[in-house]
Amino acid sequence: MTPRQWLIVITASIGAMLEVVDVSITNVSLVHIQANLSASLAEVGWVVTGYAMASVVVIPLSNWLTAIFGQKTYFILALLGFTAASVLCGLAANLPLLVLARILQGLLGGGLMPMAQAIMYRAVPREQQGIAQGIFGTVILAGPALGPTIGGLLTDSLGWRWVFFINVPLGLLTAFVANRVFPADQRAQGLEKGLGKGLDKGDRRQPGVDWLGIGLLVLGLACLQVVLEQGRQYDWFENQGLRLLALGAALALPAFVFWELRQPQPAVDLRVLRHRSLAAGSAFSFLLGAGLYGTVLMVPIFAQRVLQFTATQTGLLMLPGALASAVAMALLGKNAHRLDPRWLIALGAGLMVATMMQLSAIGPDTGEHSLYWPLIQRGCTTVMMFLPLTLVSLGSLPKSEVGSGSGFFNLSRQLGGSFGVAGFTLVLDHQQAVHHAQLVQQISNNNPLIQQRLQRLEEFMQFSGQGSSNAQHQAMELLTRQVDLQAALLAYGDVFRAIAVLFILAIPLVLLMGRASQPQAGEPKKPRILEPKSTAAG
Numbered sequence: 001m002t003p004r005q006w007l008i009v010i011t012a013s014i015g016a017m018l019e020v021v022d023v024s025i026t027n028v029s030l031v032h033i034q035a036n037l038s039a040s041l042a043e044v045g046w047v048v049t050g051y052a053m054a055s056v057v058v059i060p061l062s063n064w065l066t067a068i069f070g071q072k073t074y075f076i077l078a079l080l081g082f083t084a085a086s087v088l089c090g091l092a093a094n095l096p097l098l099v100l101a102r103i104l105q106g107l108l109g110g111g112l113m114p115m116a117q118a119i120m121y122r123a124v125p126r127e128q129q130g131i132a133q134g135i136f137g138t139v140i141l142a143g144p145a146l147g148p149t150i151g152g153l154l155t156d157s158l159g160w161r162w163v164f165f166i167n168v169p170l171g172l173l174t175a176f177v178a179n180r181v182f183p184a185d186q187r188a189q190g191l192e193k194g195l196g197k198g199l200d201k202g203d204r205r206q207p208g209v210d211w212l213g214i215g216l217l218v219l220g221l222a223c224l225q226v227v228l229e230q231g232r233q234y235d236w237f238e239n240q241g242l243r244l245l246a247l248g249a250a251l252a253l254p255a256f257v258f259w260e261l262r263q264p265q266p267a268v269d270l271r272v273l274r275h276r277s278l279a280a281g282s283a284f285s286f287l288l289g290a291g292l293y294g295t296v297l298m299v300p301i302f303a304q305r306v307l308q309f310t311a312t313q314t315g316l317l318m319l320p321g322a323l324a325s326a327v328a329m330a331l332l333g334k335n336a337h338r339l340d341p342r343w344l345i346a347l348g349a350g351l352m353v354a355t356m357m358q359l360s361a362i363g364p365d366t367g368e369h370s371l372y373w374p375l376i377q378r379g380c381t382t383v384m385m386f387l388p389l390t391l392v393s394l395g396s397l398p399k400s401e402v403g404s405g406s407g408f409f410n411l412s413r414q415l416g417g418s419f420g421v422a423g424f425t426l427v428l429d430h431q432q433a434v435h436h437a438q439l440v441q442q443i444s445n446n447n448p449l450i451q452q453r454l455q456r457l458e459e460f461m462q463f464s465g466q467g468s469s470n471a472q473h474q475a476m477e478l479l480t481r482q483v484d485l486q487a488a489l490l491a492y493g494d495v496f497r498a499i500a501v502l503f504i505l506a507i508p509l510v511l512l513m514g515r516a517s518q519p520q521a522g523e524p525k526k527p528r529i530l531e532p533k534s535t536a537a538g
Contacts, residue, residue, distance in 0.1 A: 007181045008123045009132045012116035013139040015079050015174050018167055019109040020140055022051065022086075025151040029160040036160065039095045046099045052418065053225040054106025057218050059411045060268045062111035063118075063404040070185025071122065075115045076175050081108030083171030090164035113140070114406040121394060121402045123183055129395060137387050138329040149316060213260050217268060220252030224415075228422040236426075269404040272397070278405050280512035281393025282412040284345070287506040288385055289416030291352070291499045294424040295359075295378060299371065301428075302362070302492050306485070320372055324379035332387055341388030346510045348384030349503045355381060356500035360493040392513045420502075424495050432491035439483045 026033075026047060034044040058065075066074050085105035092098035116136065124132040154162045223245040237243050260266040273279045296318075303309040303317055332344075355377045362370070390409070397405045 004181055005124050005128070005132075007177065008183075009120055009135050011174055011177045011181060012075075012119050013136045014170065015075065015178065016113040016116040016136070017139045018079075018170060018174070019055065019082065019112040021147045021150070022105065022109070022167070023048075023055075023147070025147040025163055026051075029151055029155045029163050032155055032160040033095075033098070037092075037095045037098065044095065047095075047102055049226060050099045050103040051106040053222050054103045055110035056225050056411065056414055056418070057221045058107050058110035059114060059414060060217060060221075060407050061214065062114045062407045063269065065111060066115065066118070071115060071119050072178070072182040072185050074111065075119060075182070076178050078108055078111050078115065079171055079175045079178065082112065083167055083175070085109070086164045086167035086171065090161040111407075114410045117390070117394065117406040117410075118402045119182060121406075122399055126395065129391060133387055133390050134329045134332060137383065137390065138326045140386075149319065152314075213256060213263060213266055213268065216252045216256035216259060220249050220256055223249035223252065225418060228418040231422055231426075268407070269401070270408075272401050272404040272408065275397060275401075275405070277396060277513045278393050278409065280509045281389055282409050284385075284389060284506050284509045284513075285393070285409055285413040286416035286419075287502055287509075288389065289413035290420030290423070291356075291502045291506075292382060292420075293417030294420040294495070294499050294502075295356075297421050298424060298428070298492065298495055299359075299375065303371075306488060306492075317371065318375065321375035321379035324376040325383050328380040328383040329387060332383055339388075341392045342510050342513050344384050344388040345392070345513070346507055348381045348388075349507050349510075351381040351384070352378065352503045353500045356496045356503070360496035360500070362489055362492060362496075424498065427498055428491050428495050431494040432487050435490040436483065436487035439487055 030044050030047065033039070033047060037044070062074075068074075069077060082105055085101055085108055088101035089098060089105060092101055117133075120132050120136060121129065150166070151163050154160075154166060227242055227245050227249065231242060234242055237246065256268075257270065260268055260270050273282070299318065300314045303314045309317065355374050358374045358377075359371075393409050394402055394405050
């Protein structure tokens with residue numbers, strides 16, 4: 001790649017990373033925000049939910065917004081708007097203002113990731129896409145892992161408001177570089193090949209606005225995201241409000257699909273799913289997002305609840321895996337064009353199953369050193385799926401459809417992550433209750449092993465200076481805590497095994513994918529100006 005292409009890839013990746021990091025960077029600051037703004041735990045949860053809901057809504061609309069503004073202009077405007085909203089978040093005087101600013105931040109920044117990928121596919125030759133996507137993937141995968149670490153350090157040293165203020169210098173610098181190095185917009189060509197297929201090249205009219213499609217999309221995705229984010233907090237469908245939101249999503253999303261498939265100029269071009277590799281890749285991306293976000297959630301919860309780690313220690317625990325991802329992405333990116341991406345995806349999924357089974361064997365003696373290697377393996381196997389999956393799903397699309405394809409591909413991963421976090425949290429709570437009940441049933445006065453255990457604990461308490469009655473009471477409390485710990489360990493093991501099953505179910509989707517360098521079936525052959533002759537057959 002040329003120096004300018006390197007700058008384009010790095011700049012686009014950093015812009016997308018800012019949006020991704022803000023999903024997780026605030027998690028470790030919620031307690032501080034709650035205390036500073038005098039809010040309840042349920043209320044402060046909307047700081048995360050509002051951002052996630054807004055970003056999910058705008059992702060599939062990114063290609064429509066591109067047709068109006070152009071790729072470069074939209075990326076820069078989104079980045080500047082995201083930065084300005086970050087300032088509003090940091091200056092918020094109360095919780096309602098903070099939640100509104102977070103929603104604005106998600107609406108303005110949600111399109112950064114699909115736009116970054118579309119710009120890279122436009123600016124970088126196809127034979128160099130492995131390197132470009134390798135850099136992009138390294139930055140994107142490192143973001144969620146480093147987010148809690150950065151958030152914890154900023155919160156502990158400067159205060160929770162700096163979790164938002166840190167976006168200002170990075171956002172302004174990235175927007176400045178993007179304005180200098182990104183290729184100029186080709187709006188007439190975009191309208192002709194994208195949403196305005198019947199227009200002449202000289203016709204600069206804007207495409208019609210599909211307000212009904214946008215309204216159905218916003219309603220459906222917003223309702224769905226709130227249900228997934230707040231379900232656990234409000235006891236799922238026991239809450240009347242959540243039942244109404246679930247009904248809204250169940251009605252609006254099918255109506256959106258029905259409407260969009262019949263519109264000549266839809267807000268979201270669902271017809272791009274006619275490309276088999278994109279359809280299969282998006283389905284795999286959904287399961288991949290569920291598994292990856294589920295793991296990123298469960299390991300920190302285990303570290304903080306069981307190992308009693310602080311937020312900063314938990315972030316440092318995730319650091320070796322993030323570094324392993326970066327190294328693996330750099331190595332794989334240089335050689336991606338030489339390998340069949342479908343084999344890499346299948347191998348990565350298989351190794352991820354093995355990693356999850358290794359994590360499922362956690363026990364009372366599990367410590368941070370026992371988690372390092374599984375997390376490093378997870379980082380490497382994630383790269384083996386993430387990079388080739390992007391190349392397979394988007395690499396063979398016509399450049400005029402990369403924007404639509406990238407939006408849907410990223411939306412599927414984001415929704416998969418939301419379903420994964422909600423689903424695996426539910427599994428954890430349910431299995432912990434089940435195992436706790438089973439263990440309690442085994443504790444009875446007639447069980448000689450339990451009596452022997454209690455007697456030893458009581459003797460230990462008496463040796464520590466406790467009286468007889470007090471020692472007996474404390475021994476029972478200690479036994480109860482041990483039961484709670486064992487039930488939690490068994491439940492975490494069940495969750496990691498469930499994630500392994502999810503990746504097993506994803507492997508057959510590889511059979512529906514094609515090689516990234518070939519056009520999809522039914523698609524006209526495109527001239528291979530940018531491809532070397534040695535790869536023309538691959």
